[in-house]
Amino acid sequence: MRRTEPEGHGPVRYGPPLPDDGLPVLPELSAVLAAAAGRAGSEPVGGGAALLDAACGYWERRGLATGPEHVVAAPGAPALLLALTAALGGDVLVPRPCAAWWAPYARLLGRPVFHVATPAECGGVPDPYALLETVRRVRAEGGDPRLLVLSLADDPTATVAPPELLHETVEAATDEGLHLVSDETWRDTLHAPHDTVLLSPAEMLHDRVTVVTDLAGALLPPGWPAAVARFPVGATGDGLHARVLDVLTALDARVAGPVAAAATYALGEPEPLGAHVAAAVLLHARVAGAAHHAVVAAGALAPPPQAGRHLYVDLGPLRSGLAAHDVGDAQELEDFLAARLRMPAPGGHRFGDDLGALRVRLSTSPLLGRTDAERAECLGSPAPLELPHVKRALIHLKSVLDDLRDDAQRREPPR
Incomplete structure (x- = not known):
């Protein structure tokens, strides 16, 4: 895969921002x-x-x-x-x-x-x-x-x-x-x-x-x-x-x-803010849990998320499948997943990890929807994972990861 340096994406000027909650302001x-x-x-x-x-x-x-x-x-x-x-x-x-x-x-x-x-x-x-x-x-x-x-x-x-x-x-x-x-x-x-x-x-x-x-x-x-x-x-x-x-x-x-x-x-x-924060944390915890399940089911690794609005994914076990797409380091993985997932996927090298390690940070807020109305609906729903736009986003994440798992399995030598 050809390494790219789009505007604002270079090693000095590009720093991934804090994962935001993606939700309307209280x-x-x-x-x-x-x-x-x-x-x-x-x-x-x-x-x-x-x-x-x-x-x-x-x-x-x-x-x-x-x-x-x-x-x-x-x-x-x-x-x-x-x-x-x-x-x-x-x-x-x-x-x-x-x-x-x-x-x-x-x-x-x-x-x-x-x-x-x-x-x-x-x-x-x-x-x-x-x-x-x-x-x-x-x-x-x-x-x-x-x-x-x-x-x-x-x-x-x-x-x-x-x-x-x-x-x-x-x-x-x-x-x-x-x-x-x-x-x-x-x-x-x-x-x-x-x-x-x-x-x-x-x-x-x-x-x-x-x-x-x-x-x-x-x-x-x-x-x-x-x-x-x-x-x-x-x-x-x-x-x-x-x-x-x-x-x-x-x-x-x-x-x-x-x-x-x-x-x-x-x-x-104050009470309104406390309730809003608690609801936002619960929402992102549920989405992070679902994303973590998709990651692990595809054969990748990630510590179970305990805080925040993100998870840290190690795609090293799928290295052979990524090699089929000319992905061999964290920068190439960042570019590849950002294009496939249609969401930011900053590589581990942005966080001081080894460039050769195939790790990325994935945020949960892009999985809540693309409009303010969709994201607000997530916050008020008792079952946000069942909302159509959230289900589509999680299915897409799972599909991309499963394709990489299948690519890796096809490239494994016969036993």
């Missing part, structure tokens, strides 16, 4: 934004008092006592990670694979990025022994690792790290003097919240963890950029908070006034 949330549309100014750098207080309440409801002097708001998590990376200095460690937007900000600042293997059962959190080995190797080669970025509910793998693994990794990071940035963007999208234990590293390590949450994960539409960061209490956190504010000031990274009003409302988690 009317109450739109009303808050509309009521604030007359605000001509932006928030102060770092966020205004109402927004910071709402963020404190959000974290306190999750067991993290927080004061407004330890919170910063910005127009999206990328601005916060850029500021944190600049403020902390040194080399950056991330899991393999990791969210596509993590590494570019370190590279933009000229900071080396080192990927650390994750355990077989989940993504988002490095294997503690691999972390220790990587840190010591980097230092032996003259590097200066200072920052570890991880995620509990993970993009791209859609898995949730078990507390025991997280504890071991946090201990290893502490022993090596690393500062942790915990990306908790997807923590409110757990598919089985009553059966999944999710602990923040900030609950385990109080003085060396900064929590970052992009509200596009569950609370706001992605086109309304807002994110918040919670800094640790103490001298380390105070100094980092001040340096991050300096960077955000230099960037003039302010949350727009109307968006800040919507973010303040969303972080308060």
